[in-house]
Amino acid sequence: MSSTTAALQSRRAPARKAKAGGRTSRPAAGKADAASSPLFSYVVSLADDALVLGHRLSEWTGYAPTLEEDIALPNLALDLIGQARFFYAYAGEIEGKGRDEDALAYLRDEHGFSNVLLAEQPNGDFAATMLRQLLYAAFMHPYFQALTASKDARLAEIAAKAVKEMAYHVRHSAEWVIRLGDGTEESRRRAAAALDELWMYTGELFEMGEGERALVGAGVAVDRESIRPAWDATINRVLAEATLERPAPCGMQSGGRAGRHTEYLGRMLAEMQVLHRAHPGVTW
Amino acid sequence: MYTQALNVKDTGKPASAEDPGKLARFQARIDAEEKIEPNDWMPEAYRRTLIRQISQHAHSEIIGMQPEGNWITRAPSLRRKAGLLAKVQDEGGHGLYLYAAAETLGCSREELVDQLLAGKAKYSSIFNYPTLSWADIGAIGWLVDGAAIMNQIPLCRCSYGPYARAMIRVCKEESFHQRQGYEIMMTLSRGSAAQKAMAQDALNRWWWPSLMMFGPSDKDSVHSTDTMKWKIKRFSNDDLRQKFVDATVPQGHYLGLEFPDPALKRDEKTGHWQHGEIDWSEFKRVLAGDGPCNRQRMKVRTKAHEDGTWVREAALAHARKRAERAAAVRIAAE
Numbered sequence: 258m259s260s261t262t263a264a265l266q267s268r269r270a271p272a273r274k275a276k277a278g279g280r281t282s283r284p285a286a287g288k289a290d291a292a293s294s295p296l297f298s299y300v301v302s303l304a305d306d307a308l309v310l311g312h313r314l315s316e317w318t319g320y321a322p323t324l325e326e327d328i329a330l331p332n333l334a335l336d337l338i339g340q341a342r343f344f345y346a347y348a349g350e351i352e353g354k355g356r357d358e359d360a361l362a363y364l365r366d367e368h369g370f371s372n373v374l375l376a377e378q379p380n381g382d383f384a385a386t387m388l389r390q391l392l393y394a395a396f397m398h399p400y401f402q403a404l405t406a407s408k409d410a411r412l413a414e415i416a417a418k419a420v421k422e423m424a425y426h427v428r429h430s431a432e433w434v435i436r437l438g439d440g441t442e443e444s445r446r447r448a449a450a451a452l453d454e455l456w457m458y459t460g461e462l463f464e465m466g467e468g469e470r471a472l473v474g475a476g477v478a479v480d481r482e483s484i485r486p487a488w489d490a491t492i493n494r495v496l497a498e499a500t501l502e503r504p505a506p507c508g509m510q511s512g513g514r515a516g517r518h519t520e521y522l523g524r525m526l527a528e529m530q531v532l533h534r535a536h537p538g539v540t541w
Numbered sequence: 542m543y544t545q546a547l548n549v550k551d552t553g554k555p556a557s558a559e560d561p562g563k564l565a566r567f568q569a570r571i572d573a574e575e576k577i578e579p580n581d582w583m584p585e586a587y588r589r590t591l592i593r594q595i596s597q598h599a600h601s602e603i604i605g606m607q608p609e610g611n612w613i614t615r616a617p618s619l620r621r622k623a624g625l626l627a628k629v630q631d632e633g634g635h636g637l638y639l640y641a642a643a644e645t646l647g648c649s650r651e652e653l654v655d656q657l658l659a660g661k662a663k664y665s666s667i668f669n670y671p672t673l674s675w676a677d678i679g680a681i682g683w684l685v686d687g688a689a690i691m692n693q694i695p696l697c698r699c700s701y702g703p704y705a706r707a708m709i710r711v712c713k714e715e716s717f718h719q720r721q722g723y724e725i726m727m728t729l730s731r732g733s734a735a736q737k738a739m740a741q742d743a744l745n746r747w748w749w750p751s752l753m754m755f756g757p758s759d760k761d762s763v764h765s766t767d768t769m770k771w772k773i774k775r776f777s778n779d780d781l782r783q784k785f786v787d788a789t790v791p792q793g794h795y796l797g798l799e800f801p802d803p804a805l806k807r808d809e810k811t812g813h814w815q816h817g818e819i820d821w822s823e824f825k826r827v828l829a830g831d832g833p834c835n836r837q838r839m840k841v842r843t844k845a846h847e848d849g850t851w852v853r854e855a856a857l858a859h860a861r862k863r864a865e866r867a868a869a870v871r872i873a874a875e
Contacts, residue, residue, distance in 0.1 A: 308619075315613050315622070318629050319606035320841075322849025323856075324637050324650075327606070331630035335623055342619050359618045383852045439862060440855025447851070532617045532675055539733045541617040541675075 295468030297351045298371065299478055301361065302514060304344030305372035308362055310393060311337030312529055313380055322383050329429060336422040343415045363533035367523045368516040375458035377522040384444065385451035387433040391495060392455060394426035396462045399487035400479055408476040431495045438499025449501055460509025556584040556767060571772050576702035579645040587771055591701050592646050594773065596653040599639035601665035602632045604838050608672045609681060617675055624721055625678060631714045642703040658843050667754050669832030676729050676743035682722015684751040690715050691785045700772040723792065730796040744793065745801045752816065753824045755782040783813060790814045
C-alpha cells in the first residue's frame with residue numbers, strides 16, 4: 258500500500274475521536290460506515306456494486322431462455338461475486354476491526370450498502386437483464402482498465418483480473434442487446450422499454466463523493482467522469498447496431514452511494530441475508 | 542445422472558428383427574470392447590434405448606437445477622454461494638453435452654425438450670423432493686451425487702462412444718460435487734446444535750430416496766437383458782446400490798449422524814452393510830407423478846421455456862437478418 262493510501266486510511270481516526278467526544282456528527286444519510294476511512298468506503302462501494310448485481314444475476318439460474326444462457330448467466334454472476342469477495346476482504350483489512358467478507362455482505366442493512374441503484378434493479382425480463390448488464394459493464398470495463406494503474410497495489414491487482422471478466426460481460430450483453438433490438442417486433446419493444454426504464458440510473462455511475470474525489474487526487478481511485486467517452490462510445494455503437502434509439506437526457510436517479518436505495522434492495526437483502534442472520538456467529 | 546430409463550421396457554422393433562449378419566458383427570465389436578460411433582450401423586433398439594437413456598439423463602440435469610437453485614439466493618456465505626452457483630451451472634453444462642450426445646443419434650435437442658415438457662420423457666425421481674434447509678444442499682451433494690457417481694462410473698465404459706466420453710467429464714465434476722456436499726455436511730455436523738439438527742434432518746429425508754435412485758430391486762427389474770449384452774449397463778441395480786451403501790454408511794457415521802434405518806447393520810461375514818426394506822410404494826408413487834414436487838418442477842420448467850420463447854425467436858430472427866444482409870452484400874459485390 259502506498260503512503261498516500263495510508264494517509265487516507267488514517268482519516269478514520271479523527272472521525273472516531275469526534276464521535277467519542279460526544280459532538281453531534283452530521284448524519285450522513287443513514288450510512289452505517291460514515292465514520293470509516295474514504296478508502297474503506299470506496300472499496301466497499303466497489304464490492305457492493307459487484308455483489309448486488311451478481312446476486313441479481315444469480316436469481317436467473319435455472320430459468321434462462323436457453324440452456325446456453327443458463328450457463329452464461331451464472332458465469333456472469335460468479336465473476337461479480339468473485340470480485341465482491343476480493344473487495345470485501347480488502348475492505349475488512351483496511352478497517353482492521355476483524356470484519357470479513359461475510360460480515361460485510363450479510364450483516365449490514367440496506368442503508369449501509371453503497372451500490373449504485375442500477376445494480377439492484379430487478380431482473381425484469383431477459384431484455385431488462387441484458388440492458389442492465391450492458392449499461393453497467395460498459396462502464397466497469399474501462400473503469401477497471403484505468404484502476405489497474407492505481408497507486409494502491411491491491412486495487413490494481415483486483416482490477417487486472419476484473420477487467421478481463423468485464424470485457425466478456427460487455428461482449429455477451431452487447432450481443433444480446435443487438436439480437437433483441439434487431440430481432441422481432443416483440444423483442445425490440447421489450448428492449449426499448451428496458452432501456453427507457455434503466456436509463457435514469459446511469460447518471461449515478463459517474464458520481465463521486467468527497468472521499469472518492471480525494472482518492473482520485475491521490476492516484477488511488479479513478480475519475481469516474483473520465484470514463485464517459487468510453488462508455489458513450491460503447492453504448493452508442495451497440496444501440497446503433499441494435500437499431501435502438503439512445504434515450505434523450507432525463508432526470509437521473511441517485512442516492513445509492515449514500516445508502517438511499519430503491520424499494521427493491523431491502524427485499525433482495527432480506528432474502529440474501531436470512532439464513533446467515535438466523536444463526537449468528539456460526540461457521541458455514 | 543441416472544439410469545432410470547434403463548428400467549423401462551423397450552416396445553419398438555426388437556433387435557431380433559434386424560439383419561442377423563449385421564447384428565452379429567455389431568455384437569462382436571461390443572464384445573471386443575470397441576466403441577460404437579454415430580455413423581456406425583446399430584440396431585434400432587440400441588439407438589432407441591440410448592436416446593431414451595441419454596435424454597433422460599440430460600433432463601435430470603436440467604430439472605436437477607431447480608431443487609439446488611432454490612438455495613442460491615439464500616446461501617449462508619459468499620464462498621458457499623459461489624460454490625453452489627458453480628455447481629448448478631455445471632449441471633446445466635452436463636445437460637448441454639448430454640443433449641449433444643443424444644443428437645449424434647439423430648434426435649434434436651428441441652424434440653427431446655418437447656418430450657420432457659409434454660410429460661412423455663422422464664427425469665430422475667429424486668428431483669421431485671423439496672430442498673427444505675441449507676443442509677439439503679449438503680445432503681444432495683453427498684448422497685444424490687454420490688449415488689449418481691456409482692451409476693455413472695460404469696457408464697464411462699458404455700459401448701456408445703459419445704455417451705462414454707461425456708460421462709468421463711461428468712464423473713469428474715460429480716465427484717467434486719460429492720466432496721463439496723460432504724464438506725457442507727461435515728461443517729454442519731461440527732457446528733451448532735441447530736446446524737447438526739439440520740444435517741440430521743436432511744439425512745433423514747434424503748437417505749431413502751437416494752437408495753431408490755438405483756431403481757427397482759433386481760428381482761422386480763423389468764429391463765431387458767439387451768442393455769447388459771450391449772454394455773450400456775454393466776452392473777445390476779442391487780449391485781450398484783450395495784456399493785453405494787457400503788461407501789456411504791461409514792461416511793455418515795464419521796459425521797456422527799444416524800441413518801433413518803433401524804435395520805441397518807454390517808454383515809460380519811461379507812463386510813457389506815445391509816439396509817432395511819425400501820418402501821417401493823413411495824418409489825412408484827413419485828415415479829407416477831405424485832411425489833411432493835413433480836407438478837411444481839414441470840410447471841417451473843414449462844414456464845421458463847415459455848417465458849423464453851420470444852428471446853429464442855428474436856435470436857433466430859436476428860440471425861436470419863444477418864444472413865440476408867451478408868447475402869445481399871455478396872450479390873452486390875458480384
